Amino acid sequence: xxxxxxxxxxTISLLDIFDIVIVAVVLYKLYVxxxxxxxxxxxxxLIVMLIATAISKWLGLNVIYWLLQKTMTxxxxxxxxxxxxxxxxxxxxxxxxxxxxxSVFLNEEEQEYLWDDLxxxxxxxAKNKIGALIVLERETGLNDYIETGIKVDGLVSNExxxxxxxxxxxxxxxxxxxRGNRIMAAGCLLxxxxxxxxxKELGTRHRAAIGLAEQTDAVIVVVSEETGIIxxxxxxxLVRDLDADLLKGRLRxxxxxxxxxxGNFLNWxxxx
Numbered sequence: 001x002x003x004x005x006x007x008x009x010x011t012i013s014l015l016d017i018f019d020i021v022i023v024a025v026v027l028y029k030l031y032v033x034x035x036x037x038x039x040x041x042x043x044x045x046l047i048v049m050l051i052a053t054a055i056s057k058w059l060g061l062n063v064i065y066w067l068l069q070k071t072m073t074x075x076x077x078x079x080x081x082x083x084x085x086x087x088x089x090x091x092x093x094x095x096x097x098x099x100x101x102x103s104v105f106l107n108e109e110e111q112e113y114l115w116d117d118l119x120x121x122x123x124x125x126a127k128n129k130i131g132a133l134i135v136l137e138r139e140t141g142l143n144d145y146i147e148t149g150i151k152v153d154g155l156v157s158n159e160x161x162x163x164x165x166x167x168x169x170x171x172x173x174x175x176x177x178x179r180g181n182r183i184m185a186a187g188c189l190l191x192x193x194x195x196x197x198x199x200k201e202l203g204t205r206h207r208a209a210i211g212l213a214e215q216t217d218a219v220i221v222v223v224s225e226e227t228g229i230i231x232x233x234x235x236x237x238l239v240r241d242l243d244a245d246l247l248k249g250r251l252r253x254x255x256x257x258x259x260x261x262x263g264n265f266l267n268w269x270x271x272x
Contacts, residue, residue: 046075049068049071049072049075050072052064052068053065053068053069053072056068106180106181106255110180110181111181111252111255113181114156114180114181115248115251115252116158116248117156117157117158117161118134118156118158118161118221118247118248118251119244119245119247119248120158120244121158121159121161121162122134122221122223122230122244122247123243123244124158124162125161125162125165125223125228126223126228126229126230127228128228129224129225129226129227129228130162130165130166130167130223130225131165131205131223131224131225132161132165132176132205132221132222132223133174133175133176133190133205133208133209133220133221133222133223134161134175134176134178134220134221134222135175135176135177135178135188135190135212135218135219135220135221136178136218136219136220136221136251136255137177137178137179137180137184137218138216138217138218138219138254138255139217140216140217140218142177142179142184142216142218145175145177145188145189145190145212146177146184146185146188147185148185148188148189149174149175149177149185149186149187149188149189150170150171150185150186150187151184151185152171152183152184152185152186153182153183153184153185154182154183155181155182155183156178156181156182156183160183161176161183164176164183164186165223170187171186171187172187173187174186174187174188174189174190175187175188175189175190175208175212175220176188190208190209190211190212190220191208191211191212191215192204192207192208192211193207193208193210193211193214193236194211195210195214195236198210202238203224203225203226205222205223205224205225206222206224206231206233206238209221209222209231209233209238210233210236210237210238212233213233213234213235213236213237213238214236217234217235218234219232219233219234219251219254219255220232220233220234221247222238229241230242230243230244230247232247232250232251234254
């Protein structure tokens with residue numbers, strides 16, 4: 001076995017390895033793009049159908065194999081229609097050179113400005129019992145939800161956030177989505193949780209926050225319009241009765257910049 005493995009490895013050149021790495025990176029980026037979106041569920045369904053088709057052929061189930069094969073043919077024709085939003089987004093990012101762009105990076109000073117502005121805005125909203133729903137994007141892309149609202153792409157400030165949620169203004173209804181220290185969109189629609197065990201006192205804002213937290217790794221800040229209570233949703237769970245300082249204390253570790261392995265290696269080399 002070992003001589004055969006060595007013979008196979010000897011035929012692999014550096015160009016082959018480079019080729020494999022490029023394909024792996026592209027596939028990974030495509031997966032990240034559709035992760036936690038409707039397209040991923042559709043893709044899983046297609047994979048199940050492919051497996052079922054292969055098994056039916058292997059077992060000699062000719063009628064089932066014929067039906068699955070014809071269904072797959074129809075599905076392949078329908079793929080451009082089914083995945084139209086994701087294909088359009090991928091082409092747009094490729095055209096902007098954003099397919100391989102890293103997630104938004106904020107240094108410690110920028111993060112502190114962000115938490116201070118967010119804390120001040122939430123404190124004012126809670127004091128005046130103005131309902132608010134603020135989503136902070138993490139690793140999972142939220143473009144599907146950004147597209148349901150009004151594009152803003154403005155720098156975060158406490159005055160800006162307060163103004164958005166003032167009642168009877170065009171953008172107050174719905175969620176604000178933050179990417180780094182920028183407001184990407186306002187008035188966004190979020191999925192409601194289907195958990196029936198939740199407290200009946202929780203309104204639509206809280207259920208929307210939990211619903212998004214169940215499907216993504218985003219952190220959602222909620223201000224109750226009825227009570228002014230500040231809550232935070234993460235991982236499908238809701239933590240209530242926070243103040244501005246407690247809120248900032250919970251957000252800091254979640255968005256702390258993790259050291260990159262390559263950066264650690266370079267720092268180690270510099271100290272040699």
